[in-house]
Amino acid sequence: MKRLSGIFLLVTLFVSPLFSFPLLQTEIGALGMGSVGAALSVSSALYANPALLFIKEEDGSFFTLSGSYSDQVKPSNFSSALANPLLENPFSNLSVSFRGSNVALTIQNQVSLNDRSEGSGSTSYRGLTHTLFQLDWATGRAPFSFGLNVRALAVSERNPVEIRSSHVVADYFVMTSLSKYETVESKASITVGIGLLLDYDWFKMGITSDSFAFANGSDPLAISADRIYNTLDWGFSFSTPTYDRNNFLHLLKLQAAMDLVNIGSVDDREIRLGFDLKLQLLPTWSVSIKSGYRETKEQPGDYLKFNFSNGIHTLGLAFRFDAFTVDLASSIPTQWYLGTADDDSSVEVMVALSFTL
Template sequence: MKRLVTITVIFLLVSLSLTAKSTTQTMWAFGGARFALGSDSDSFLGNPALLASSDRTTRSFILSSGFEDSAESWDFEEPSVNLGVSFIAGRMAFSIMNVSSVTRIKEYTYTGKRTGLFQFDWAFGRQPFYIGFTAQIEALSERSEMTFRPELIWSDYFVATNFSRYEPVDQIGSISFGVSFLLDYSWISMAVTSTKFASSETSETLNISFDSLLKSLGWGMAVETPKYNERNELHLFTVRAAVDIANMGSSEERELRMGTSVTLNLLPTYDISLILGYHEKKGEATDWLGLKFAQGFQNQTLAITLNTIKILIGYEFPTAWYVNKPSPRPAKALVGLRLFL
């Protein structure tokens, strides 16, 4: 009962927030796989080339929100609210995103960080080949100390993360440009992306670097069974699967991401999906073929689509549990809500 009340409060919290964030919950559910996965209307946030895909469901406005914290107790260990809004016009999109997180330093006392992101995406191309471009401006602000009263912890958290003043962090801010390529057929798609082929930190001049292009280079592939048959009748089930190799040239950020889902189609705009994901950092470029459960994470997510609303409830845990090894970090739970118009 306590857990149910907590989740209900979370939904009220993220629904009443005035700003928004979207690094989409579907990407999170698929273990972070995003480069070629294009079934959702906001998939362009993972690959802007998807804006030009003829199979994309056209939307003009997307609002998303999510709450993430330790799954053990929902006891405000490191809670994070993700909020975002996107405006789409044809093959162009503009998104405003915000991530507010707090970290406990002592009982009921926290430090806070807020990351703001402005993103512009544009794409062009013809079936089956598309090209997309991304421009991002990122800024970081923080609060050194916040105290939440135990009897009013939810309301104090809501006020502190949405209305309290955060101080900009000097010398931390950036502008970056990315490019992506997409080969999209009816049931299979492949993508190559570089999220930062040109960038500038704070007041520095714009730097076009082959090194940063290589570090952020990624490849992805996705397959999806058709939603309708030859007679335009709705299939009862659809299956999706995706795999990404991200940040190939970076020994710190190189990562394998993959996921799969089974969707029960109740009506054309009403469905229920079970999504399984996995992601793992790869320190060596030769490690792609093997899985090291001691450093990986598995995602399990239930997604429900109700016409223009999508609700996700997910759980991420370290796969080190399978091999009785110490985990890199605790398990986390996510509650997400998205509105498509």
């Protein structure tokens, strides 16, 4: 009881002052793997497929607190000697998740600064905050499982947000954590997502849609076949065993995955590929090297061919030290490798820290 009281006290003290943070729908640990997730077995505070909740995690964690920061690094900001060259579109995320045997509650807050404009010794942005409450539930009978999630999203805005180059850290903290944001009621939404999973331990296949039912603003909840098809994801993953037949820990563990994302959408259809090579030092101590690739597809038939001028290469590195995990990730447009990148091209970098119990 004392342990639970301490956790809730920590959440109250740490989350409440920052509870004013675009909506990241990808588990932090999968960003370096091209943001795959429909059938990826990873410890997560926000499940890409709610049916994955049915999988019993080896570490048995029931509480996760995670935070991340990411931004785009644009070389032209430095060559042009612009103010705040490292603040292109900064993005902060804070997430708390409580997990039971087949249910999980996630509270997630994110703040992003968009539409950068130059000033005299400063930069201005349009600030957006997203507050998400998500409830996941899953049930099943091996090897099949079914999951359901309900998401309630609130959006607030502040425009403009000014960051002075002489007070970058102070201004960023005040403008993203302490300043008042106005609620945008038209962008509030409630969505219901569903997911199916076939799990044979070494092989997993998942199908999910995060908009089985939806409501925007004050509209009633509606079900649309077109929307379900537009947000339909299909994916599968392979993994080597964690332990050998004698229950000894394997030194190396490999996991690979592929997702076809937003299959029915003309604008957001993607293919995502990723792998994770983990050096397992102890059951709760490990180092992971990750890499991935994602590419937009205009037509469903384009899944069978690659156009590297539209691709993004991702890299990641993760360190787990018992209850703490540090994740580093970057997204690099493949145009950089082809030598066709323009002046506005940028590399996205992310750093994240998670704590689990």
